[in-house]
Amino acid sequence: MMFLKAKITLIVGGIAFLAFLGLLAFVAIFISDEDGDFDTSMDIGFSDELNNTGLSEDALAHQPTVEKYAKEYDISEHVPILLAIIAVESGGTAEDVMQASESLGLPPNTLDTEASIEQGTKYFAELLQSAEAKELDTETVIQSYNFGGGFIDYVANNGKAYSFDLAESFAKEQANGEKVTYSNPIAVEKNGGWRYSYGNMFYMDLLQPYLTDSSESPSFEDDTFQAVMEEALKYEGFPYVFGGDNPDTSFDCSGLTRWVYQKAGIELPRTAQEQYDATESISLSEAEPGDLVFFHSTYNTANYVTHVGIFVGDNQMYQAGDPIGYADLASSYWQEHLIGAGRIKN
Structure with missing residues (x-):
């Protein structure tokens, strides 16, 4: 039921060509063409056999719209992750189903449903591009949807692989150590029921129940x-x-x-x-x-x-x-x- 923690690998021929590709990835994070499309032709190696499990009917109802914008931003293979984000962020019932307003610098719950899915998908595509350039893993990208792109840099500078400890330490730094009570069972199980006041350091744990990798074959x-x-x-x-x-x-x-x-x-x-x-x-x-x-x-x-x-x-x-x-x-x-x-x- 868990993700394969596979490293993201760019295979190129020659040091100069590698540097060139890195430059292209960096530019692509910030620049889109006139139609808003992102160049995601360099896949960062996530499993193409990721599926959903346990989604509510409300969350599944958004699948056609998610598929539409995932195709537009060239990340169709990540539709299961996007649907899992909807399940965690809103259960599929709120207007701003992906809670994407804040990624635009807007107040929470500003966007309507379709605008939320479009912006949430676009933002996820940006995070994918950034992770690609730094050769990071799946979990880092997903946690960054909650924390913001700064977490990608943080992981890149601290071992280049997601861990809960890194998520916790990043949240601690951003919150200046301020803790808040958090009654989610995962937090209760892990640390007695609190989290730092910045973001949600349990974000990966929250998504995992909605995702399964069918390339893993239980005996x-x-x-x-x-x-x-x-x-x-x-x-x-x-x-x-x-x-x-x-x-x-x-x-x-x-x-x-x-x-x-x-x-x-x-x-x-x-x-x-x-x-x-x-x-x-x-x-x-x-x-x-x-x-x-x-x-x-x-x-x-x-x-x-x-x-x-x-x-x-x-x-x-x-x-x-x-x-x-x-x-x-x-x-x-x-x-x-x-x-x-x-x-x-x-």
Whole structure:
């Protein structure tokens, strides 16, 4: 479910030609032709197999307009990212669906829907060109949509690869260390629920649930895992309900796993302990997308196993927390309670 963190590579013949291409990329960031078109003929190497997942109907309704302007600015391969930005910025319901007004120096929510998509797409194309010139990665470009182009320079001068630590340190500098309370579950999981007052240092984390790279092939049957996650993502943001086992009541942890696997044709027992007993125990290092992840002592009960989630790769799980969504398995809480992974027996 995560991005391939591939470096952006320009392959040229000769040092002089490389310098020439760099100059062209620099100029193209700031200069468009009379029709507003940007030269994006030098692709910066992003996966052309990036797809969306979990988008609402409101967000998907904007796809034709996004495709129109992505074609105009020659970044059609990045339509999934643009739609994910809409999902994060507005859910597809606001007028300024891409929250693009501020990239023009205007007050927030100034643009109407089509103008927002046009400007948001144009701005993203500019960031792509800037990243191309500096040989940066996908995540840097996406985070820069939130932070602004200054983050591209910051990453270029600090290792040339996106990391959350760089996003956090950049936000800290820009905010002069000022923190604000932030109740998003990702922030609660990572640092107790705050962010710096400049931009949103969690922007990459917010987009990731809406994007999947189909060039990555989980060894758990692809069609099955896809069916599991397509069903699971319908309930992202739902509250945790103890004893809940269907969409009408919402879900607890094992109620969610049982429901979504059943929709993919796999029958699981009802409780986390029973699901643990019904799977083949493996270490987390052996886990593959589609395996289950089990935990102990997350609340008081007679059972040893008290919580279960779906392993989705890159040390992440999808689970019925409060609310339902993704969680980082590297956090101290989950590490303290981790039992291991379980593979569903054929």
